[in-house]
Amino acid sequence: MPKENPIVVFKDVKKVYRGGNIAVEHINLTINKGDFVCFIGRSGSGKTTAMRMINRMLEPSGGTILYNGEDIHKTDAVKLRRRIGYVIQNIGLMPHMTIYENITLVPKLLKWPEEKRRKKAKELIKLVELPEDFLDRYPSELSGGQQQRVGVIRALAADQDLILMDEPFGALDPITRESLQELVKHLQEKLGKTVVFVTHDMDEALKLATQIVVMDSGHIIQNASPSEILQHPANDFVEDLIGEDRLMQARADVTTVSQIMLKNPVSITPGRSLSEAVRLMRQRRVDTLLVTDDDDYLKGYIDIETLNTSYRHATSVSDILNTKIFYVVDDTLLRDTVDRILKRGLKYVPVVDKNGKLRGIVTRAAIVDMVYDTIWGDSDDGGESGSEKNENTSRSGAASNAREV
Amino acid sequence: MANLNTWEQFWYYLVNNGSYVLSQFVRHFLISIYGVLLAAIIGIPIGIIIARKRQLSAFVISVANVIQTVPSLAMLSIVMLGLGLGVNTVIFTVFLYSLLPIIKNTYTGMASVDKTILDSGKGMGMTSFQILYMVELPLAMSVIMAGIRNALVVAIGITAIGAFVGAGGLGDIIVRGTNATNGGAIILAGALPTAMMAIISDLVLGFFQRRLEPKKV
Numbered sequence: 001m002p003k004e005n006p007i008v009v010f011k012d013v014k015k016v017y018r019g020g021n022i023a024v025e026h027i028n029l030t031i032n033k034g035d036f037v038c039f040i041g042r043s044g045s046g047k048t049t050a051m052r053m054i055n056r057m058l059e060p061s062g063g064t065i066l067y068n069g070e071d072i073h074k075t076d077a078v079k080l081r082r083r084i085g086y087v088i089q090n091i092g093l094m095p096h097m098t099i100y101e102n103i104t105l106v107p108k109l110l111k112w113p114e115e116k117r118r119k120k121a122k123e124l125i126k127l128v129e130l131p132e133d134f135l136d137r138y139p140s141e142l143s144g145g146q147q148q149r150v151g152v153i154r155a156l157a158a159d160q161d162l163i164l165m166d167e168p169f170g171a172l173d174p175i176t177r178e179s180l181q182e183l184v185k186h187l188q189e190k191l192g193k194t195v196v197f198v199t200h201d202m203d204e205a206l207k208l209a210t211q212i213v214v215m216d217s218g219h220i221i222q223n224a225s226p227s228e229i230l231q232h233p234a235n236d237f238v239e240d241l242i243g244e245d246r247l248m249q250a251r252a253d254v255t256t257v258s259q260i261m262l263k264n265p266v267s268i269t270p271g272r273s274l275s276e277a278v279r280l281m282r283q284r285r286v287d288t289l290l291v292t293d294d295d296d297y298l299k300g301y302i303d304i305e306t307l308n309t310s311y312r313h314a315t316s317v318s319d320i321l322n323t324k325i326f327y328v329v330d331d332t333l334l335r336d337t338v339d340r341i342l343k344r345g346l347k348y349v350p351v352v353d354k355n356g357k358l359r360g361i362v363t364r365a366a367i368v369d370m371v372y373d374t375i376w377g378d379s380d381d382g383g384e385s386g387s388e389k390n391e392n393t394s395r396s397g398a399a400s401n402a403r404e405v
Numbered sequence: 406m407a408n409l410n411t412w413e414q415f416w417y418y419l420v421n422n423g424s425y426v427l428s429q430f431v432r433h434f435l436i437s438i439y440g441v442l443l444a445a446i447i448g449i450p451i452g453i454i455i456a457r458k459r460q461l462s463a464f465v466i467s468v469a470n471v472i473q474t475v476p477s478l479a480m481l482s483i484v485m486l487g488l489g490l491g492v493n494t495v496i497f498t499v500f501l502y503s504l505l506p507i508i509k510n511t512y513t514g515m516a517s518v519d520k521t522i523l524d525s526g527k528g529m530g531m532t533s534f535q536i537l538y539m540v541e542l543p544l545a546m547s548v549i550m551a552g553i554r555n556a557l558v559v560a561i562g563i564t565a566i567g568a569f570v571g572a573g574g575l576g577d578i579i580v581r582g583t584n585a586t587n588g589g590a591i592i593l594a595g596a597l598p599t600a601m602m603a604i605i606s607d608l609v610l611g612f613f614q615r616r617l618e619p620k621k622v
């Protein structure tokens with residue numbers, strides 16, 4: 001796979017802790033400039049370990065890591081760390097330093113002149129929408145969310161273009177977390193920073209990442225874009241991690257109407273007589289009939305009520321044809337249809353192709369089926385649940401015929 | 406009546422021997438300070454080292470503990486065997502007694518610095534020396550100061566005994582008083598300034614200690 005602009009490359013990296021505990025193994029990973037990479041996995045899966053090897057807080061036991069094409073093992077660890085922003089979970093602000101001193105710590109280590117540091121601090125504090133006089137405060141005088149904002153801008157103060165973040169927002173309330181997520185997403189998108197972000201919150205990963213690295217017991221299970229992960233989870237573990245709700249959501253995101261529609265809907269042509277229509281309804285046990293012309297173009301529908309009230313003065317289907325019909329085109333995404341079907345309280349919606357020819361119907365029951373499939377319908381499930389599923393499919397088939405208005 | 410008499414005598418002694426008392430006061434203070442300073446110069450680095458190498462800490466602190474348990478008069482005599490009579494013996498004894506509180510507090514102060522702060526400092530690219538003097542020492546300073554404060558108060562007491570080995574200081578005045586008949590007033594002239602010195606040192610260093618207290622996050 002050709003990768004345009006790698007900033008960090010892991011080559012068969014391994015880390016064994018003292019005592020022989022293999023924390024990560026066979027890590028191969030390319031992080032491109034401007035990417036937002038999320039490491040996600042259960043506790044102890046090796047996310048922190050993998051991340052901390054990038055700025056040499058940990059030394060790999062095997063393999064190499066390149067930073068901007070350079071083997072980091074051959075660089076000066078201290079200089080490397082000054083080039084890479086680092087935000088830890090507990091924020092780690094220096095309690096005895098003012099916010100200004102905290103923000104400008106790395107620039108100070110790099111011996112920037114005072115005016116340049118002052119200017120940078122003011123610029124950054126504005127970026128996170130904190131008042132400028134906060135610069136003279138101590139961390140203890142800020143709220144947790146404000147402290148973490150400072151933690152984030154501290155990692156940018158020396159114009160680092162790579163920022164490592166280890167579960168930075170875990171301890172924050174949802175609203176603060178959201179605004180900080182927006183901040184880092186903004187930094188990555190607008191300022192072109194590369195972000196490596198450890199989390200075990202799939203929502204956070206899906207929201208922020210351009211690339212999600214799923215880890216389990218020290219191995220990379222899947223490394224792909226969020227949509228790829230959602231649509232093609234590598235295995236059960238990844239599916240579990242994503243969760244049923246999101247998988248269903250994701251499936252609705254890519255499933256088209258034609259994939260779940262019932263083919264061969266009950267239909268009739270306008271020229272037929274009403275008695276034929278009644279017979280057909282009774283035979284198929286339905287209360288409405290879709291009406292198509294001889295070439296299958298959808299014209300409208302008739303229902304049992306109108307038929308009942310106009311039986312005496314009408315003779316053919318075309319006399320009671322209701323042309324006000326809501327339909328969907330077969331390549332519409334299910335996601336866009338579900339809402340409309342539910343909102344209109346429709347029991348089913350006819351599906352037509354691009355030319356207006358009737359292709360099938362989508363019923364509420366079919367949507368229920370999809371939900372059911374997503375949650376319990378794994379193909380490698382035991383026989384019992386398999387038969388249960390079949391039963392349900394046939395039941396839903398019956399339901400689709402027993403339409404009610 | 407007799408009490409008042411003693412106070413009168415005390416004032417009389419102070420007025421007539423003011424410069425003598427003052428010079429012994431200064432001498433007493435300096436002996437204590439020298440001993441404590443020496444202990445700080447040696448003890449703080451030892452504290453830092455054992456905070457870095459935790460395996461050493463138990464050994465070093467128990468040695469310092471043993472020193473502490475030797476009664477001061479016995480210690481003075483033992484040191485005197487080596488250093489002879491005079492002021493050096495007292496300074497060295499003060500030094501020995503000050504080691505424990507200073508080493509122990511330096512160790513405790515350093516060890517109590519939040520690990521995540523050290524981690525973030527290292528992660529930002531601070532050298533271990535920068536972490537030491539920009540993070541650990543500032544954060545541990547109030548605890549270290551508490552150790553020095555402890556040491557100085559004890560040192561002032563030990564220096565008073567130092568008169569027995571001919572080091573001078575306020576203890577010298579007390580010894581004179583015990584040798585004189587009706588020397589109560591003279592004893593007071595030595596003992597009161599000693600007590601005052603201890604109390605004031607404690608207050609002043611306590612003030613600094615509070616000033617150095619790190620802000621809690």
Ligand SMILES: Nc1ncnc2c1ncn2[C@@H]1O[C@H](COP(=O)(O)OP(=O)(O)OP(=O)(O)O)[C@@H](O)[C@H]1O
Nearest residue numbers: 017018021023042043044045046047048049050200
């Ligand atoms: N200093 C250490 N010494 C020995 N083993 C360690 C050390 N640090 C981590 N480990 C082990 O390495 C494995 C990976 O740990 P790591 O901290 O990378 O997990 P993580 O994915 O970041 O987990 P969490 O989500 O809980 O932070 C774990 O089994 C852990 O017990």
Ligand SMILES: [Mg+2]
Nearest residue numbers: 047048049166
């Ligand atoms: Mg971790």
